[in-house]
Amino acid sequence: MSGHAPKAYVIITPIMNFQVHHWSERVSHAYEEMKTWLASLVTHYHAAWVRYLRSKAPYLPHSLPQRRSKVVESILSDIHFQETLETFVSSSGLSILEVEKKARSYLMEISSDLSYFSFPLWNKILAWVFKQFYEDIEVNKGGLESIKQLAGKKPIVFVPNHRSHMDYLLVSYLLYNERLPMPYICAGINLSFWPMGTIFRKSGAFFIRRSFEGNNLYKKSLEAYLHYLLKKQSFIEFFIEGSRSRTGKLIPAKKGIVSLLLQNYLEGGLEDVILMPMSIVYQSVIEEKSYLDEQQGAAKSQEKFSDLFKLRKLFQRKYGKVYVRFDEPLSIKDFIASRPTADVDVLANAITYGINRSTVVTPTSLVSQALLTHPRKILLKKEIEEHVRESLEYLRYKGSPLSNCLQNQWNKTIDETLSNLTHSRQLLHYRDEEGTFYVVPQKQTTALDYNKNTSIHFFVSLSALASILLQSRSHNNSIDFPTVEEHYQFIKDIFCREFIFSLRHSLRDHLTNILEYLKQRHWITIDGDRILLKEEGLNPLQSFQRILQSYYEAYYAVWRVLRHLQGKTTERVETERYLLNRVHLQFLRDVIQHPESINKNLVQNALAAFIHLGLVQSEHRGIGRQKKTYYHFSFDTPSYDSIGHRLLSLIPALSSPKN
Known part of the structure; x- marks a missing residue:
């Protein structure tokens, strides 16, 4: 048998090879x-x-967004x-390949990966979330x-205020519906953590670093990405404040993105760029x-994956209404012209x-204002009204726009x-034969x-003007217009980081407009450049004056501490912690009266x-x-005393310094 074995192999092997080859061809053909x-x-x-998407959104761009990697390669290949x-x-001594590799890395870090295909499902999820919350x-x-x-004709850049992480979702949800x-949403790099970073990218987010000082290649990469989006006439969304407001009011603008948009228009061959200011109020x-x-004084916690497990707690209550309002479109082309x-x-x-x-x-805003600006700690309902x-x-x-x-x-x-407010325990209430009384717990x-x-x-301008006019009580209830302007300019200077003052009108025209209102209400009379305070204007002006009292007190408290720092140099975080502690001590000692003056943000702005x-x-x-x-404290005594005296004059309840 061993002698026949080789012949058997010679005969069988070609047959097997033919069968395997034939089967392989069929599989390959079926595979193709x-x-x-x-x-x-x-x-x-x-x-x-x-x-389907175009039936839902007729204003979709002519071509749907490319994948992130293709966008990056398109930018890199741009001449x-x-x-x-x-x-x-x-300038760097690196090779073109090394520079290109760095730029590609920056662009991949920045770029969105917007996909419309997930939005129908994502929209249903958001609709459910918003229904649970609001x-x-x-x-x-x-x-x-x-x-x-304007859609499809010019690039539109939405610029909302920034109150909450919900802002990112809300604008996209409204536009989709x-x-x-x-919109392509400019977000902080801190939100790129897994898995939310991937979800946000697919939803339109592109991520930028908080600071890229000294990194010109990163800046140019970001500028190129913005130019790419603008040339595509995309919707873009960014938050001019740079971060969420912790105080409820607008933070002074961070001008980085504004500067890049302006530069793109001036140098990028764009016909126009439309800016759309908008507000979101929760x-x-x-x-x-x-x-x-x-x-x-607590440190801001960094966003992280474990935060997702805390979301369940948010669904335990409703958060009231949300108010979204778009201002008039602002054309950069018209602005330049x-x-x-x-x-x-x-x-x-x-x-x-x-x-x-x-x-x-909103009614919550006005009621809160009434509660915090009353001279007594307990108010009748009719006083709030x-x-x-x-x-x-x-x-x-x-x-001004009012809620419905x-x-x-x-x-x-x-x-x-x-x-x-009572149900949420931000307010206590009592009843007796005089009516219903309301008390604000200090911790609220x-x-x-x-x-x-x-x-x-x-109300800032009205409150500041009321403070100035009430000072005239020590001068026969009379004050001249130039003195009003001078005092008002000081308030603008002291609150340079606190409030955003309009530049649309001259100071005189702005104040004249408010004085005209006071005159219509018969609270003042005007005789040439002379303004006379009437008796019937005393109570309402005092009420409006108190709107800014917690701010004056916080700045005054910080001013008092500066003398103890004369000649010293201290690091920012250490300084802010020290000042906040000293403001708190002054409240405990009754040097100041408003607990809301004990505020980290106020301390930071007072320093500025x-x-x-x-x-x-x-x-x-x-x-x-x-x-x-680092802060260095060095000042001459007359300047220091002058500022303190002027601050103190704005706080009637603190008629003399308490040392």
């Missing part, structure tokens, strides 16, 4: 057919899905960006119509507790003014608001102060004001993450 069929199926599915990279080659979302339809008219394109924010902790120079500061001020102007005044009534009169004179419930049956709305003042601050910008006024000097040491700020 399967690939073709699957590709065709995907193509048809993709086309059908695009048709202008290649020229930019060449300049870095000559009673209603009020939107001004006129603003949406103006957006629809109005059949408008999704009756209550989901981050309320963490905000209050931070204002009392109306001015001799392209001033970034003026453009940023115009945007922030538009945000503030469009902010809806009187303050709200006077506030509404002034807001109507200004043409304040426009109709505001008395009933105030009752509901007081009930809600910061929460109410947040509510008050959402509309405080409408005293730098502006020359009492403190600051310097930066190091770069990037190693960068630290």
Whole structure:
């Protein structure tokens, strides 16, 4: 048998080879057919899905967004960006491949990966979340119509205020349900943590570093990415404040993105860029507790994956209503044409003014204001109603946007608001034969102060002017207009980081407009340049004056501590902690009266004001993450005393310093 074995192999092997080869050809052919069929199926599915999306959103861009990697390669291959990279080659000593590798890394870190295919499901999830969180979302339809008219014709950049992480989701949700394109959302790199970073990228987020000082290649990469989006006439969304406001009012603008947008228009061959200021006001924010902790001095916690497991707690209550309002579109082309120079500061001020102007005044804000500005700690309900009534009169004179419930049956709305605040334990109430009394627990003042601050910008000028006019009581109730202007300018200087003052009108015209209102109410008379305070104007002016009292007191308390730091140099974090502690001690000693003055943000802004006024000097040491700020306290006694005296004159309750 062993002799026949080789012959058997010679005969069988070709047959087996033929069968395997034939079977392999059939499998290969079937595989190719399967690939073709699957590709065709995907193509048809993709086309059908695009048709569905376009039926839902007729303002979709002509071509749907490319994948992130393709966008990056498109930017890298752009001839202008290649020229930019060449300049870095000559200045850095690196090869073009090394510079290009760095730029690719930055662009991948920055770029969004927006996909419309997940949005129908994502929209259903968001609809459920918003229904669980909020009673209603009020939107001004006129603003949406103006957006629809501009969509697809020019790039539109939405610039909302920043109150909550919900802002990112809310704007996209509203635009999608109005059949408008999704915006590319500028978000902080801290939100790129897994898995939310991937989800946010798919939803339109692109991520930027908080600081890229000294990294020009990163800056140029970001600029190129913005240019790519603008050329595609995309919707873009960014938060001009740079971070969420912990106080309820607008933070002074961070001008980095504004500068890049302006530069892109001037140098990028764009026909126009439309800026759309908009406001988002929450009756209550989901981050309320963490905000209050931070204002009392706690460090901001870094966003991380484990935070997702805490979300369940957020669904245990409702957060009231949300009010969204779009201001008038602001054309960069028209802005440039109306001015001799392209001033970034003026453009940023115009945007922030538009945000503030469009902010809806809520009943919670006005009730909180009434509770915190009353001289007594216990108020009758009718006293709250009187303050709200006077506030509404002034807001109507200004043409400020009011929530629907304040426009109709505001008395009933105030009752509901007081009930809600009592239910949430931000307010205590008692009843006797005189009526219902309300008391604010001291630990709740910061929460109410947040509510008050959402509309405080409408009252800053009136409150400041009331403070000045009431000083005339020691001068026969009479004051001249130049003196009013001088005092008002001091308040603007001291609050340079606290509030955003409009640059649209001259100071004289601005004050004249408010004085005209006071005259109409018969609170003052005007004789030439002389302003006379009338007796019937005393109580309402005192009520409005007290709106800024907690701010004056905080700045005064910080001013008192500066003398103990004369000649010293201290690091920023250490200084702020020390000052906040000393402000708290002054409250405990009755040097100041408002607990809401014990606020980290107020301490920071007071320091910035005293730098502006020359009492403190600051310097930066190091770069990037190693960068630290140091304060040097050096001032002459007359300047120091003058500022303190003027601050004290604005606080009637503190007639003399308490040492």
